[in-house]
Amino acid sequence: MPATIYDVAALAGVSIKSVSRVLNREPNVSAALQAKVQAAVESLDYQPSLSARTLAGASSYLIAAFVDADLTLEHWRSGRGNDYLSRLEYGALVECRKAGYHLLVELVDYGAPSLETRLLSLLRSLRPDGVLLTPPNADDPTVLDILERTGTPFVRLGADRDLGRGMRVFMDDRQAAMDMTDHLIGLGHRRLGFVSGPAAYAASQARREGYEAALAAHGLIAQPDWIVEGDFTFASGRKAGESLLTLAQPPSAIFASNDDMALGVLNAAAALGIAAPGGISVCGFDDTPSAMFSTPPLTTVRQPVAEMAAAATRMLLNATRSPGHAVEKIDYVLVDRASTQPPR
Amino acid sequence: MPATIYDVAALAGVSIKSVSRVLNREPNVSAALQAKVQAAVESLDYQPSLSARTLAGASSYLIAAFVDADLTLEHWRSGRGNDYLSRLEYGALVECRKAGYHLLVELVDYGAPSLETRLLSLLRSLRPDGVLLTPPNADDPTVLDILERTGTPFVRLGADRDLGRGMRVFMDDRQAAMDMTDHLIGLGHRRLGFVSGPAAYAASQARREGYEAALAAHGLIAQPDWIVEGDFTFASGRKAGESLLTLAQPPSAIFASNDDMALGVLNAAAALGIAAPGGISVCGFDDTPSAMFSTPPLTTVRQPVAEMAAAATRMLLNATRSPGHAVEKIDYVLVDRASTQPPR
């Protein structure tokens, strides 16, 4: 049987309230008392019970990460691995641990009719002190409503709309796409193909805007031919690559809105007998695990997911004391690998 | 303010104990009472508080997954993505959700001097109903000791030693390596290179044994030249590939003990101007995300991590009622992609 606060109080010869005070770093505690309690805690190897603390009205010391069920299932089924979740959790875990918090991962079915019920019961039974909302879900109005209604602090990662709601951590997709486009132009490319993501995603929009803005800044005009819409899958990238590379005047470089599609483009080039990066430069976005070891290794934009999660977690932990609407922009990194070279 | 058990009892006109009975599906409850309570629960949208339940002595409805801090950090830093964690969590989450449980992820520093203290306080403050031990850690005797001492049910994933301790879910690495080797021999290969993992890992050992056993079964003898030791990294695979491919009589196929090393071998072949799979067949092990989109796509062994985690979670949930020493073997899948072809 583990020690309780009564055991500690008895051993230290003080009241349980004093023990509680020391544990929670409350003011008005004499140094002598502090020392006595500290000693008792250590000698008993005492650890307060989380459930008792939570029940008594304090915080739960729990941070919940809401993860999209469909998306995760899809990654799992397809074998198209994605380490987004791992990176996210790592960032969150490190901060949680520092603060004595714990991370709970919850699968959430966005769009399911039972969503509201499930979320409510989750929040009520667990009472997490904060919630981390990941990208596909950070924009779901139902989720935001419930979180606001229950007064649960939350941080949205990479949110696209309703930017006034809750706290946010995000990356500048538009600027990143501009930088990447500049990079290609800087290498000497003038005919730049672009494989966009589905128009529904705001990130797709932003990346495309960045591409177009960079072209414009260099006095280039995006030809309609040069832009093909994909759906973020390898297959769609391959198809887009085929159509771009078989144009009468094919581009000398293709910028795909994510890595899976960029790998599809590389695959199309190989199938058409076009060498990369010799005959065609290709770059992606995200820096997924596959980007590093593809042939050739892929130039891409690395989204610092762990850093974003860490920043978000810190926001959440601060929000417990002083609720706010903090917003933080995190820097991306342009990873220059072998898949982009000057045109021949 | 959410409804409590008292609200439900009052509305249903029964005692709180009766509500509790219905909630926990205890025997000796009349249908009438059951119905009344059910109705009250629904009309109040009542959700029992997890902390109150835990505190009162019931289970915590929490499953904790212990994840190695160093390994995760290393994956994060290196950018060598790995979706092991995501797959693991997905499998565990699906089962947890079915049973009304929640998944907690905890970073654990194997080997740290504070390990014992941290683990103990974790178990005592959280009181998880079960713990999922992931591979690098599933063999740590300190961890096993503490878990056994505190009476926490646990399942070890891919454990290598002390096989009598706790419950286990594993994959037959040796047999999988045999199958893969058979596959290569079946294609017509007779000169089979092998890139092993570090000898310290039992999985390395098992894979190598499988390779040698399959050769022997076909009357082939592994030449010492054909076996090169790597350390599971891309770089070591590349080096091993170079040395194997520049032998006076190079192998016609190379079996690397993991995908990162197999990709390294492919890279070495490309650098030497040897076509794959035309000039050299290559296969790996693990089916990491990169295997699918490499050039050529990699033949490999897929470890069903999510299924293993799901099986482990089910064991844990059952163990709450009837502790046991369940052991389950999960089937792997040989994924035949383009990187292995008959020799020319």
Added chain:
DNA sequence: ATGAAAGCGCTAACAC
């Protein structure tokens, strides 16, 4: 088959 009462281990008001 149902209920009353006593905790579980802590924090929060309120005394002193």
Added chain:
DNA sequence: GTGTTAGCGCTTTCAT
């Protein structure tokens, strides 16, 4: 500064 006393919302005895 420090201690006393109530709860927090459940599950467990133990009655009935």
